[in-house]
Structure formats: structure tokens, C-alpha cells
Amino acid sequence: MDSTSPETTSGVLSTTHINPFEEMASRFDKAAELLGLDPGMRKVLREPIKELKVSIPVVMDDGRIEVFIGYRVHHSVVRGPAKGGIRFDAGVSLDEVRALASWMTWKCAVMNIPFGGGKGGVICDPRKLSRGELERITRRYTSEIMDLLGPEKDVPAPDVGTDSQTMAWLMDTYSMHVRHTVTSIVTGKPISIGGSRGRVEATGRGVMLAGREAARVHGLPLEGARVVVQGFGNVGSISAKMFASQGSRIIAVSDVNGAIQNPDGLDVAALFTYMQKSRTVVGFPGSTPLDPAQLLTTECDILVPAALENQITHENADQIRTKIIVEGANGPTTAAADEILQKMGVVVIPDIYANGGGVTVSYFEWVQDRMGFFWREDEVNQRLEELMVQSFADVREMAEARNVSYRIAAYMVAIQRVANDLQLRGLYA
Numbered sequence: 001m002d003s004t005s006p007e008t009t010s011g012v013l014s015t016t017h018i019n020p021f022e023e024m025a026s027r028f029d030k031a032a033e034l035l036g037l038d039p040g041m042r043k044v045l046r047e048p049i050k051e052l053k054v055s056i057p058v059v060m061d062d063g064r065i066e067v068f069i070g071y072r073v074h075h076s077v078v079r080g081p082a083k084g085g086i087r088f089d090a091g092v093s094l095d096e097v098r099a100l101a102s103w104m105t106w107k108c109a110v111m112n113i114p115f116g117g118g119k120g121g122v123i124c125d126p127r128k129l130s131r132g133e134l135e136r137i138t139r140r141y142t143s144e145i146m147d148l149l150g151p152e153k154d155v156p157a158p159d160v161g162t163d164s165q166t167m168a169w170l171m172d173t174y175s176m177h178v179r180h181t182v183t184s185i186v187t188g189k190p191i192s193i194g195g196s197r198g199r200v201e202a203t204g205r206g207v208m209l210a211g212r213e214a215a216r217v218h219g220l221p222l223e224g225a226r227v228v229v230q231g232f233g234n235v236g237s238i239s240a241k242m243f244a245s246q247g248s249r250i251i252a253v254s255d256v257n258g259a260i261q262n263p264d265g266l267d268v269a270a271l272f273t274y275m276q277k278s279r280t281v282v283g284f285p286g287s288t289p290l291d292p293a294q295l296l297t298t299e300c301d302i303l304v305p306a307a308l309e310n311q312i313t314h315e316n317a318d319q320i321r322t323k324i325i326v327e328g329a330n331g332p333t334t335a336a337a338d339e340i341l342q343k344m345g346v347v348v349i350p351d352i353y354a355n356g357g358g359v360t361v362s363y364f365e366w367v368q369d370r371m372g373f374f375w376r377e378d379e380v381n382q383r384l385e386e387l388m389v390q391s392f393a394d395v396r397e398m399a400e401a402r403n404v405s406y407r408i409a410a411y412m413v414a415i416q417r418v419a420n421d422l423q424l425r426g427l428y429a
Contacts, residue, residue: 018310018334020099026335028102031411034402041419044427048098050074054144056122058136068124068137072145074154075101075117078422081152082118083108083359085159085188086141086166088134092121096309100159103330103352104359109414111356111391113363118154120145126161135169138162142173149174151184151370157362158188160308164200168193184369187362196365198380203328204238205381206357209388211302211326212246214349214406217396220323223247226300228322230254231307232281235328235355237272239304244268252290252298253281254307259295260287297321305332312337320346327351342405350407352414353395360387 025046032042056068071094074082084104097119105117122141126134148154158167167186171193174185183194191197198205215222225248229236232255240250249265257280260266266287274284282289296303296312299321305311306328312320317337324347327333331351333341341348361384368374375383399409 018313019095020309020331021095021102023310023331023335024099024102027407027411028106028415031408031415034404034408035412035416035419037415037419041422044422045076045415045418048073048075048101049077050148051094051098052145052148053094054141056137056140056144058133058140060133061130068122068141070120070122070141070144071097072120072148072154073097073101073118074148075119076105076418077116077153078418078425079109079116080114081116081150082148082154083115083157083362084117084119085157086120086122086162086170087159088122088124088126088137088161088166090123090125091308092123097121099309100330105418106411106414107352107356107359108363109417110353110395110410111360111363111387112394112417113360113387115155115359115363118156119159120156121159124161134166138166138169139173142170143177146174146177149185151182151366155184155362155366156186157358164188164190164195184366187365189365194365194369196361196368196380197375197377198384199361199365200234201238201242202361202380202384203235203355203358204240205242206360206384206388207235207239207304207306207326207328207354208242208246209357209385210349210354210392211243211304211324213389213392214324214326214347215302218324218347220301224249225302226251227302227304228252228295228298228300229304229306229328230295230311230332231305231329232275233306235358236304236306237275239306239326239328240266240268241272243302243304248302251300252295254290254292254295255281258282259290259292260284261290261298262287302326304328307332310334312341314340317341318344320344322346324349327354330355338405338407348405348407350410353391353406353410356391357384357388360384 052072054070100119108115167189171186175181189195227243227248252261297319303322303325309331312333314336317340326349395410
């Protein structure tokens with residue numbers, strides 16, 4: 001998620017048997033068919049326009065040389081520069097990066113911001129690497145993909161396994177190559193070097209706003225609503241905090257080490273403090289342990305999957321006991337699961353809208369960097385809320401007009417916008 005930093009969570013399903021790009025493509029094909037999209041246009045918009053694989057030789061702390069593999073994919077630049085995060089994770093694959101780049105195209109289009117879709121990743125386990133090793137990997141990776149980068153070409157951001165420090169290294173490396181400081185090359189930076197206020201909380205805040213809009217339409221008061229959050233990284237933890245601020249009860253959460261629950265509601269503020277000391281939610285006073293595999297099937301009003309893709313599948317969808325799913329992660333629900341959930345009457349607020357808060361405030365950061373003038377945090381939050389509310393209205397209008405799910409409606413809104421702009425620009429030959 002541009003700037004979503006959802007984290008790996010124990011108990012998540014294995015994703016090795018599910019191709020994330022094909023999952024994205026199946027939704028694209030259905031939406032394109034309903035739009036009556038020209039077959040040629042469909043071919044253009046379905047495939048990424050550029051894929052780069054790089055080798056990253058790094059001298060490790062013990063003196064040995066290790067070679068890491070990295071990717072950067074551009075799906076579309078029709079509406080503006082490629083935008084998308086960089087993840088450091090052992091499970092990174094080209095198909096995953098291709099899918100994430102595609103989702104970024106549709107996410108930016110749904111939110112109606114002037115970016116295309118991109119994504120990057122390096123196959124590594126950042127938890128097993130020192131700070132020095134992470135910095136060397138980041139800088140060499142940046143130098144290897146330099147030809148793709150630029151404020152008008154490709155603007156990365158943090159994702160799984162990366163953070164604001166990673167982005168600072170990336171910005172510095174790029175700036176050293178071009179011989180002057182370029183703050184707008186990357187978003188999700190520390191505020192002191194061109195980052196935006198409200199950026200860290202943006203994705204989680206957007207998830208809450210998406211849930212709020214959906215709950216309002218479907219007659220579910222947020223006050224007292226039971227919320228379950230899978231993944232207590234940046235997105236999940238902020239989502240929990242934001243829902244709690246609306247009076248909701250956070251009854252279960254999980255992280256990489258396990259899951260906890262309290263039917264009466266967890267004290268989210270105290271949980272944040274506990275996390276800072278223990279680096280896990282496990283053992284939090286006032287909670288009881290929960291099997292992470294059972295977290296997604298815990299009965300609740302709002303379920304927020306904020307870990308990794310392909311967590312709700314045909315294998316567990318019929319066991320989901322919630323009214324609304326708000327997707328904090330990218331691609332947490334498979335196409336097969338969508339059909340099951342729809343028959344069960346579960347409302348799914350799709351990732352390409354629900355976690356769009358991160359890329360939206362990334363856009364705000366890019367704009368602020370380019371004009372050298374920075375907004376107050378309340379201004380950032382207000383602008384974000386306006387776009388989240390308007391985008392939900394756009395998706396809902398399409399869903400009602402075409403009698404489709406919110407997911408297919410979101411794809412239809414996005415594809416229609418990108419296709420229209422491509423048609424206006426024409427094909428260069």
C-alpha cells in the first residue's frame with residue numbers, strides 16, 4: 001500500500017498457491033467486461049508497461065558478499081508518475097510486485113489523484129539484517145533502478161519492511177546521483193526532510209473513514225461497534241486507534257507473534273504503550289490469547305484485514321462472521337472468497353479504495369515538496385477526509401447504478417478514468 005506498512009502476521013494463510021496478479025486480473029476482466037471496454041484498450045490496461053529485475057550485491061557486516069534480488073514495476077503512467085511502495089520481505093516475487101503495481105494504478109484512479117501505478121520490492125528478511133546492511137541494500141537498490149526514478153517518472157514510498165528511514169536513504173542516494181537535493185523523489189519521509197504531517201496515520205485514518213462511510217450507509221453505528229483487526233503494524237494499529245476514537249470496541253487484534261482478545265474491548269491507548277515496550281501485542285494485560293488462525297472468523301461488526309494478501313479465501317470465507325470487511329491490506333480477499341461473501345451478505349469495502357488514504361497523503365506530500373510549502377496537520381486530515389468521502393460516493397453510485405459489489409464498482413470507476421485519459425492522449429506510434 002503506498003505507505004501502508006501492514007506486517008506479516010502469524011496464523012495467516014500461505015499465499016504460495018494463489019497468484020496475486022491473476023487475482024487482480026480476474027477483477028479487472030470482470031469490470032472491463034461490464035464497462036464494455038474495447039478489447040484493444042483492455043489489453044493495454046491489463047499488463048504492466050515496464051518490469052525491471054536487478055541484482056543487489058552487498059558487503060555484509062561479517063565481510064562476506066551477498067546478492068539480493070530486487071524488482072521495480074510500472075503498471076501505468078497514463079495519469080501521472082508511477083506511484084507505489086517498496087517492500088523488503090522474504091516473500092517478494094515478481095507476480096506479487098506486478099499485482100501491487102496494478103492495484104496502485106486503480107487505487108490512484110479511484111481516489112482521483114494524478115498518479116499511475118508502480119511497486120518495488122527486495123527479497124530479504126529485514127528482521128535478520130543490521131541497520132548498516134539495510135542501508136547498503138537500500139542505496140544499491142536505488143542506484144540500480146535510478147533510470148526509472150524521478151519526481152515526474154516514479155515516486156516510491158514505504159511498504160512492508162520499510163519505513164521513513166528507508167525513504168530518507170533512498171532520497172539521499174537519488175539526490176547524490178543528480179547532484180542536488182530532490183525531496184519530491186519519494187514520499188513517507190521524516191517531516192524534517194520534506195515529509196508531510198499526517199502521513200504516518202494516513203492509511204489507518206483512511207481505513208476508518210472508509211468504514212465510517214460504509215457503516216453509515218448500511219445502518220451500523222460506529223459507537224459500540226465490535227472491530228477485529230488482523231495485523232497490528234502501522235495500518236492496523238492506527239485503524240484500531242481511529243475506530244476506538246469513534247467509540248468502537250476493538251475486541252481482537254493480532255501481530256507477527258500472535259493474537260489477543262477481549263470481548264468487552266481492548267484499551268487501545270494502553271496497548272500502544274505496551275507495544276512500545278514489548279514490541280508485540282501478546283501478553284497485553286486485560287486480554288486473553290487467541291489462536292491467530294481463528295482471528296478472521298471471530299464474530300464482529302467490522303473486520304479489518306491489515307496484514308498481507310490472500311488471507312480470506314474460499315477455504316475460510318464461509319466462516320467469516322462480520323457485517324462489513326474494510327480491507328486495510330492490499331488484496332487480502334481472493335476472487336473466489338468475494339463470491340462467497342457476497343452470497344452471505346457481507347459488505348466488502350475493497351482495498352483499492354479502503355486503504356487509499358496512504359497514497360492520497362503521499363500525493364499531498366509530493367505536492368508540498370514541489371511547491372516548498374507545507375500544510376498544517378488539520379489541513380492534511382481535512383483534505384484526506386474530503387477525498388475519502390467523495391471517492392466512496394463515486395464507488396457507491398457506480399455500485400447502485402450497475403448492481404455490482406463495491407469491489408467491482410471501484411474497479412469500474414478506476415478503469416473508466418484511466419481508459420478515458422488514455423483515449424484522450426491516444427497511442428504514440
